[in-house]
Amino acid sequence: MTLDTPTAPVRIVPRGASLSALPPVATPALKTLCSNCHLRDICLPCGMAHPDVARLDGLQFGRRKLKAGDELYRGGDRFQFIYAVRTGTFKSNLMLADGREQVSGFHMAGELMGLDGVANGRHASAAVALEDAEVCAIPYVHLNELTSGSADMQMVMARLMSREIVREHSLMMLLGSMNAEERVAAFLINLSQRMKARGYSPSEFHLRMSRAEIGSYLGMKLETVSRTFSAFQQQRLLEVDKRHIRIVDLEGLQRAFEPSVH
Amino acid sequence: MTLDTPTAPVRIVPRGASLSALPPVATPALKTLCSNCHLRDICLPCGMAHPDVARLDGLQFGRRKLKAGDELYRGGDRFQFIYAVRTGTFKSNLMLADGREQVSGFHMAGELMGLDGVANGRHASAAVALEDAEVCAIPYVHLNELTSGSADMQMVMARLMSREIVREHSLMMLLGSMNAEERVAAFLINLSQRMKARGYSPSEFHLRMSRAEIGSYLGMKLETVSRTFSAFQQQRLLEVDKRHIRIVDLEGLQRAFEPSVH
DNA sequence: CGAATTGTTGATTCCCCTCAAACTGGGTGG
């Protein structure tokens, strides 16, 4: 007997399915070498020894450009590639049978998308560009062949998947046991850290996603997101102007999301 | 620059740390062979070719018995093994800095635990036996060495990790966009399917976890869980007596958790 | 320029949490 998804409490529905099966790599002319990439220390090759990175170059994978709103893949699409963000920002979308959607993640430069497709050979989520963007499309079977044979590379791959699990853990904690203010604070702090890690200002940045998308991600309504931003502004923790964010009091924000010593 | 957990909105805290570092395999005398195991079709070897399963036997990993309430590992413990449930039921527990805990999963025979430890070499969650139980303790580095060299086996491992990601997706949908009745219905249906897959009655079973643990898992309070059970009973969907559950109207339950065509 | 999208804010509603009390079954020790 074979179980397909042994412990999933909710069935995520392949919707839109394969009709969106675009030619997955639009610009095969642009070949990419990890070893020269300015993102190599925060992307797929992170943690690999130099000779292994050189072996990655052998994959000769292509890039793909997307415009704001374009779908990279949809839930139900055949899984062939994992994608690494080069530029731009993406959201991942889950869909329930009744059409309810939920954002399950935001992805920026160096982060991988599509690892959930390994399980069943079909993408479990959709990926949508929030602004003009470019990705590397890494053919999974080839990657798999390459990494088998090197326990080190295999470990790096396993670590990347495990990180995704850990990331979702923390989102589950957020959704399961935090109130609105804590959720928004955690979201902003996380964003701030990721901006900083990429060399941008951790205290002042531009949101690439709408209030509705933030709300969907955080399990609350867009009005509540807006109100919470306003509340933080009144508490002199933030300055908010539409999508422009300035974090005035980072420590105050951190207190806001770990409030009770309990 | 190296990022440790690139996109985690909330930091899960290693708590209790290494003081619980028991000798990880209590009974090394009991060696286990996957190829003879009655769980081989729903456990780690699922999807592997026969010769590969035979290679798994070479790992000669040990078992470990636990009593109800025993901790298999804690958040922060060094990651050495992944564990496969042989008998009994477990819960996984996440913990926040302020001490808030949340159940992130229930695990029954054939299911794997501990994959979240691959990311940082430390377990991100704790695993606790809900009843007397037995697990296989599979040394991860050895497993990794074994599977590198076989793209097939590596693929099986990757699939297992990806499944965990997909499972958490569905839990995120549940936590982010379902009401109390939908959550409990989804929980029961999922449990029912897993019982069925293991040869038990899908319509009548015994809950191994308390109302509080169910509530923690589903992001609600124990009283609400209890009330929802009572409500389902009044709607003639269930018969509930403490932890004994009989599903009277499965289709009704399914409707209860996908109610609105929207 | 009108239409559509996005964001803010207010008023009201409601679902679930909180607090509290009572009941159950099981284990323990006098």
Add this chain to the structure above:
DNA sequence: CCACCCAGTTTGAGGGGAATCAACAATTCG
């Protein structure tokens, strides 16, 4: 053997936080 306690469960009453409904401002876009 029974009284006692304790952890787990059920149920009720009341309150609060976020959802819902609605109006309006600011931008963007065709």
